[in-house]
Amino acid sequence: MFFRQHFPRGAPGSWDAGRVPTSTAPATPVETTLRYQRGDFLFATARRALLAQGVLASVTDLDPRRLARKVAAELDSSGVPLAVGVLPFDTGPDTAVPGHLVLPRTLHRAQAEAGAAEAPPAEVLPAPVATRRLPSPDGHRANVRAAVAALEQRGLRKAVLARALELEFETPIPAERIVRNLARGNPRHHTYAAELPGGRTLVGATPELLLSRAGDSVFTTPHAGSMPRSADPVEDRANGEALLSSAKDQEEHAVVIDYVVEALRPFCRRLDVPDGPDLVSTPAIWHLRTAITGELVDRSVTALDLAAALHPTPAICGTPTAEARALEQELEPFDRGYYAGTVGWVDAAGDGEWAVVVRCAEVADKTMRLYAGGGIVPASDADAEYQETVAKFRTLLAAMGLDDRSS
Numbered sequence: 001m002f003f004r005q006h007f008p009r010g011a012p013g014s015w016d017a018g019r020v021p022t023s024t025a026p027a028t029p030v031e032t033t034l035r036y037q038r039g040d041f042l043f044a045t046a047r048r049a050l051l052a053q054g055v056l057a058s059v060t061d062l063d064p065r066r067l068a069r070k071v072a073a074e075l076d077s078s079g080v081p082l083a084v085g086v087l088p089f090d091t092g093p094d095t096a097v098p099g100h101l102v103l104p105r106t107l108h109r110a111q112a113e114a115g116a117a118e119a120p121p122a123e124v125l126p127a128p129v130a131t132r133r134l135p136s137p138d139g140h141r142a143n144v145r146a147a148v149a150a151l152e153q154r155g156l157r158k159a160v161l162a163r164a165l166e167l168e169f170e171t172p173i174p175a176e177r178i179v180r181n182l183a184r185g186n187p188r189h190h191t192y193a194a195e196l197p198g199g200r201t202l203v204g205a206t207p208e209l210l211l212s213r214a215g216d217s218v219f220t221t222p223h224a225g226s227m228p229r230s231a232d233p234v235e236d237r238a239n240g241e242a243l244l245s246s247a248k249d250q251e252e253h254a255v256v257i258d259y260v261v262e263a264l265r266p267f268c269r270r271l272d273v274p275d276g277p278d279l280v281s282t283p284a285i286w287h288l289r290t291a292i293t294g295e296l297v298d299r300s301v302t303a304l305d306l307a308a309a310l311h312p313t314p315a316i317c318g319t320p321t322a323e324a325r326a327l328e329q330e331l332e333p334f335d336r337g338y339y340a341g342t343v344g345w346v347d348a349a350g351d352g353e354w355a356v357v358v359r360c361a362e363v364a365d366k367t368m369r370l371y372a373g374g375g376i377v378p379a380s381d382a383d384a385e386y387q388e389t390v391a392k393f394r395t396l397l398a399a400m401g402l403d404d405r406s407s
């Protein structure tokens with residue numbers, strides 16, 4: 001249907017659906033990120049950026065596996081190199097929130113050599129005129145206690161409880177500036193922006209990769225177990241070490257690894273799973289992370305098929321999945337929408353990258369909703385869980401020039 005232009009897989013460069021190749025000069029990842037305009041799709045670190053603009057076709061479905069098949073068929077018939085988009089948190093049988101991908105009109109990919117990466121300039125944002133916490137801090141502590149009790153009563157190993165912050169502004173929210181500040185503040189992690197059905201824009205910067213596929217190589221970095229960073233270097237290091245030696249956090253992490261390994265095993269001839277997690281950090285928070293690699297049995301299984309099979313992991317849902325999701329829906333006073341979903345891209349060869357939608361906000365015209373959650377296991381403490389959400393909100397609040405008083 002469209003003109004097929006040579007666009008080597010994963011290579012930097014530009015692609016355009018028209019017959020005339022885009023004349024854009026090669027750009028760095030940071031320059032590519034700076035070009036983002038609300039309405040575009042962005043998936044970028046300081047080293048690699050993908051910017052997709054315009055919509056040639058969109059594919060929407062409540063069932064992520066069916067969505068993956070439809071997207072593969074569209075890519076095959078159209079000659080468009082890749083599709084970009086989001087899956088919501090709730091992909092269960094009763095969900096009303098669809099997965100949504102688009103085949104873009106133009107595409108820019110950039111890659112940087114190792115070495116010092118340039119940083120985009122910091123930008124100033126307007127201050128909110130009203131803030132609402134959902135639930136209140138005490139309401140979240142009460143939810144954590146209720147979830148701990150429910151874990152035992154209902155036989156759950158883990159749940160994940162979230163809070164939301166609703167910010168209201170007098171003027172339209174400049175999503176572009178938030179995205180650029182996120183990229184500046186989180187150069188090693190994926191800054192993302194995607195249009196959602198209904199006209200909202202999802203923005204965030206996540207450390208967690210749900211899954212990537214390149215040829216027959218599969219890679220995933222489940223994150224679970226967290227501790228706030230501190231401005232004091234001695235306390236900061238102590239927080240990290242306390243996380244690494246915390247039995248409660250190791251258990252919270254192990255639940256996720258068990259699930260991910262079981263979900264990936266049928267697809268992989270080989271899976272390399274380290275004995276224990278590493279300690280990693282964002283500017284706001286320490287995490288436990290395990291980097292798992294695998295080798296695919298069948299290359300016709302795309303990155304989006306694999307994301308649909310893995311999502312939702314216990315990192316953002318808990319386990320068993322259906323029971324944990326039901327508990328969250330009972331306790332959280334909002335619909336998660338695309339928070340705790342997945343965002344990314346899949347190409348015509350089946351390669352792709354899907355990141356976990358955390359440290360994010362859904363931006364409307366003059367209002368936005370930020371989300372932060374944490375894993376709950378039997379040993380969880382209500383106040384520590386509340387403090388963990390305060391630290392997790394910092395990624396977005398810092399990009400807006402706001403401090404913890406908003407959370």
Ligand SMILES: C=C(O[C@H]1C=CC=C(C(=O)O)[C@@H]1O)C(=O)O
Binds near residue numbers: 373
């Ligand atoms: C659910 C969130 O984080 C997840 C990712 C990393 C660590 C997490 C944790 O320690 O609970 C969560 O699993 C969030 O940021 O809202």
